[in-house]
Amino acid sequence: MTTERSVPPTISDVAAEAGVGRSTAARTLGGYGYVSPEVRERVLAAAERIGYRTNALARSMSTGVSHTLGVIVADIANPFFGGVVRGISDASRARGFDTLVLSTHEDLAEEVAATNVLIDKRVDGIIVASAALDAASASHIEQARARGIKVVLVDRAVPGLDLDAVLIDNRAAARDAVARLIAAGHRRIGFVWGPPIEGRPRRRRDLVDGAVRNLWTDGERLQGYLDALDDEGIVFDADLVMVGAKTEEHAQVEVARMLELPDPPTALFCTENDAMTGSLRALRDAGLRVAEDISLIGFDDSSWAAVIEPPLTMIEQPTLALGAKAAEVLLAGIDGEEKGPDTATAFHTLETRLIERASVAEPPRR
Amino acid sequence: MTTERSVPPTISDVAAEAGVGRSTAARTLGGYGYVSPEVRERVLAAAERIGYRTNALARSMSTGVSHTLGVIVADIANPFFGGVVRGISDASRARGFDTLVLSTHEDLAEEVAATNVLIDKRVDGIIVASAALDAASASHIEQARARGIKVVLVDRAVPGLDLDAVLIDNRAAARDAVARLIAAGHRRIGFVWGPPIEGRPRRRRDLVDGAVRNLWTDGERLQGYLDALDDEGIVFDADLVMVGAKTEEHAQVEVARMLELPDPPTALFCTENDAMTGSLRALRDAGLRVAEDISLIGFDDSSWAAVIEPPLTMIEQPTLALGAKAAEVLLAGIDGEEKGPDTATAFHTLETRLIERASVAEPPRR
Numbered sequence: 134m135t136t137e138r139s140v141p142p143t144i145s146d147v148a149a150e151a152g153v154g155r156s157t158a159a160r161t162l163g164g165y166g167y168v169s170p171e172v173r174e175r176v177l178a179a180a181e182r183i184g185y186r187t188n189a190l191a192r193s194m195s196t197g198v199s200h201t202l203g204v205i206v207a208d209i210a211n212p213f214f215g216g217v218v219r220g221i222s223d224a225s226r227a228r229g230f231d232t233l234v235l236s237t238h239e240d241l242a243e244e245v246a247a248t249n250v251l252i253d254k255r256v257d258g259i260i261v262a263s264a265a266l267d268a269a270s271a272s273h274i275e276q277a278r279a280r281g282i283k284v285v286l287v288d289r290a291v292p293g294l295d296l297d298a299v300l301i302d303n304r305a306a307a308r309d310a311v312a313r314l315i316a317a318g319h320r321r322i323g324f325v326w327g328p329p330i331e332g333r334p335r336r337r338r339d340l341v342d343g344a345v346r347n348l349w350t351d352g353e354r355l356q357g358y359l360d361a362l363d364d365e366g367i368v369f370d371a372d373l374v375m376v377g378a379k380t381e382e383h384a385q386v387e388v389a390r391m392l393e394l395p396d397p398p399t400a401l402f403c404t405e406n407d408a409m410t411g412s413l414r415a416l417r418d419a420g421l422r423v424a425e426d427i428s429l430i431g432f433d434d435s436s437w438a439a440v441i442e443p444p445l446t447m448i449e450q451p452t453l454a455l456g457a458k459a460a461e462v463l464l465a466g467i468d469g470e471e472k473g474p475d476t477a478t479a480f481h482t483l484e485t486r487l488i489e490r491a492s493v494a495e496p497p498r499r
Numbered sequence: 500m501t502t503e504r505s506v507p508p509t510i511s512d513v514a515a516e517a518g519v520g521r522s523t524a525a526r527t528l529g530g531y532g533y534v535s536p537e538v539r540e541r542v543l544a545a546a547e548r549i550g551y552r553t554n555a556l557a558r559s560m561s562t563g564v565s566h567t568l569g570v571i572v573a574d575i576a577n578p579f580f581g582g583v584v585r586g587i588s589d590a591s592r593a594r595g596f597d598t599l600v601l602s603t604h605e606d607l608a609e610e611v612a613a614t615n616v617l618i619d620k621r622v623d624g625i626i627v628a629s630a631a632l633d634a635a636s637a638s639h640i641e642q643a644r645a646r647g648i649k650v651v652l653v654d655r656a657v658p659g660l661d662l663d664a665v666l667i668d669n670r671a672a673a674r675d676a677v678a679r680l681i682a683a684g685h686r687r688i689g690f691v692w693g694p695p696i697e698g699r700p701r702r703r704r705d706l707v708d709g710a711v712r713n714l715w716t717d718g719e720r721l722q723g724y725l726d727a728l729d730d731e732g733i734v735f736d737a738d739l740v741m742v743g744a745k746t747e748e749h750a751q752v753e754v755a756r757m758l759e760l761p762d763p764p765t766a767l768f769c770t771e772n773d774a775m776t777g778s779l780r781a782l783r784d785a786g787l788r789v790a791e792d793i794s795l796i797g798f799d800d801s802s803w804a805a806v807i808e809p810p811l812t813m814i815e816q817p818t819l820a821l822g823a824k825a826a827e828v829l830l831a832g833i834d835g836e837e838k839g840p841d842t843a844t845a846f847h848t849l850e851t852r853l854i855e856r857a858s859v860a861e862p863p864r865r
Contacts, residue, residue: 170611170638170642201620209584209585210584210818211581215575215578215580215581216576218575218576218602219575219602226609231612231613232601232602233599233600234599234602235588235597235598235599235600236585236588236600243592245536250567250597250599254567276536406802406803407802410802410803410806417806417808436773437772437803438803440780440807441803441806
């Protein structure tokens with residue numbers, strides 16, 4: 134019998150000792166899935182008796198896999214990221230991985246700290262919606278990879294960083310939405326919201342640069358707006374792009390400003406929900422009716438948008454699918470690491486959908 | 500010099516070796532706050548040279564504090580929990596603690612697994628919006644406490660469990676909202692949504708029991724509705740309480756059913772945002788105007804509720820403050836553990852606010 138104990142005990146040994154099935158023992162010792170408190174106690178006691186190393190750290194040191202993924206998002210209070218995180222955790226859980234989430238408020242320093250926490254907690258992989266604007270500011274991500282932690286980007290690419298990224302095609306989504314407004318006859322289309330910069334640059338490149346420097350997705354959406362104007366030969370007017378703080382209150386101020394222009398917009402493209410609600414406040418203050426007086430398309434559909442009167446035409450982002458795909462790519466990378474190196478990385482782009490309701494109509498006759 | 504090295508090196512020793520300030524060394528070694536990658540490398544190299552134990556686990560074993568809190572919420576995709584988590588992480592970060600979040604989909608088995616993950620990751624404390632309905636189903640929480648981990652409940656109490664809980668007074672909030680409808684002259688008030696049960700019990704106790712068995716807050720809100728009816732001597736009618744699946748689609752079905760009653764409701768009290776949007780769909784299908792034909796009050800204010808026409812009267816929950824208070828109570832408990840035992844626990848109740856807009860009017864004359 135002593136010869137049998139000369140090799141370290143396995144999960145099957147623990148299961149036999151505890152009188153439970155192997156999968157129950159594995160769930161208990163792995164810290165995932167449901168095990169009743171009584172059975173858990175029994176399995177842990179059996180593991181202790183025969184000398185099985187139970188804690189997750191010991192497990193991760195012996196197997197190299199801790200069955201934990203880390204997720205770093207910009208703002209957990211934003212329903213978009215709530216959906217992405219839920220998609221990640223559903224897909225991970227189905228594979229027996231737990232998900233630890235940290236939120237950074239779009240602050241690169243907090244993202245660096247969050248990465249260090251996840252390294253310390255010995256996660257197997259990290260999914261990050263990064264605030265880094267280029268590879269030079271992403272050395273924390275390289276540090277995690279240097280420690281053998283797989284990293285996948287979600288929602289935003291980081292130019293210059295050779296990593297898998299799971300994204301929606303923000304530029305194409307914006308282009309399609311604005312093209313829809315142009316097809317309805319609009320030529321004066323406001324863009325809410327734009328770069329959070331001081332002053333109002335006249336050149337489109339300065340506006341795009343300002344947007345990109347703040348957030349990759351913002352730059353993509355502004356570029357898609359410009360693409361749609363270019364497609365139809367519509368002259369760009371910097372006065373129709375919101376600049377300044379990205380808040381509902383400031384969106385209201387900027388739309389009110391646009392409505393006072395000598396040639397005001399007949400349609401608005403709103404790139405966030407708070408941009409939309411701020412715009413709706415400005416329209417109400419001005420006594421303008423949606424569709425009849427001014428057309429609207431928003432980004433990121435919600436159940437509220439469908440019950441507004443008239444119901445709003447919105448771009449739907451596949452938040453759950455975005456999270457699920459990111460988890461799938463990450464877990465494939467972790468599996469691949471066990472099988473052997475596979476260095477091919479790619480952009481995985483998910484489709485958005487324009488949900489047509491009733492907020493787009495012809496421009497009013499003047 | 501060797502005598503100096505006979506005591507373990509301190510953070511100050513590392514700072515001196517690396518040529519940085521003590522606080523920079525502490526941030527680097529503690530894995531919190533911002534440190535540039537270059538400085539981080541320098542500090543870690545210095546720590547290695549003089550034999551300082553750098554990883555968080557070593558730190559937590561030597562000091563007893565890992566500076567990490569765990570948060571377990573029912574559904575991270577619900578903006579309510581998004582706000583609570585943000586409140587927790589803001590308040591924790593201000594004290595140098597990182598926050599790890601797990602989401603359970605209101606599933607007790609997943610909550611048990613999440614608790615085990617946080618125990619394994621050696622967090623100092625856990626804040627949990629628990630799916631446990633009584634102490635008997637909360638042995639996982641007792642297990643965490645047995646390992647010296649402080650636990651604070653948020654959003655829901657667990658009857659029979661002697662723990663600090665940070666809550667809003669759901670019962671009082673519901674009572675006030677329904678009293679507001681009664682004060683406007685309403686006697687037939689629908690309750691959307693109620694217990695997710697089969698059949699339609701006639702007795703109020705069966706309905707309350709059904710709600711409580713699903714979710715503590717649901718039971719509290721239904722009880723508050725009944726309190727307000729009792730206050731004014733209004734006879735309870737089980738037909739005015741939604742039963743069945745808690746989804747937007749089913750809320751629409753149930754409100755449509757209520758509108759077909761011989762004596763239909765003249766007002767609705769909606770206890771969740773999806774209950775409100777489902778109700779608004781049913782009212783639109785029935786051609787009813789908000790306020791003029793039927794009054795509405797909702798739970799959990801959002802920026803959309805203010806831009807609907809007419810703007811909706813809503814109960815505002817202090818989500819950020821709820822999270823911040825939970826973190827404060829937890830961190831006080833962790834501090835207290837270092838100073839000495841303090842076993843007093845309490846319910847900490849935060850106030851809600853009824854934001855009066857324009858969705859409440861007198862009932863229409865019949």
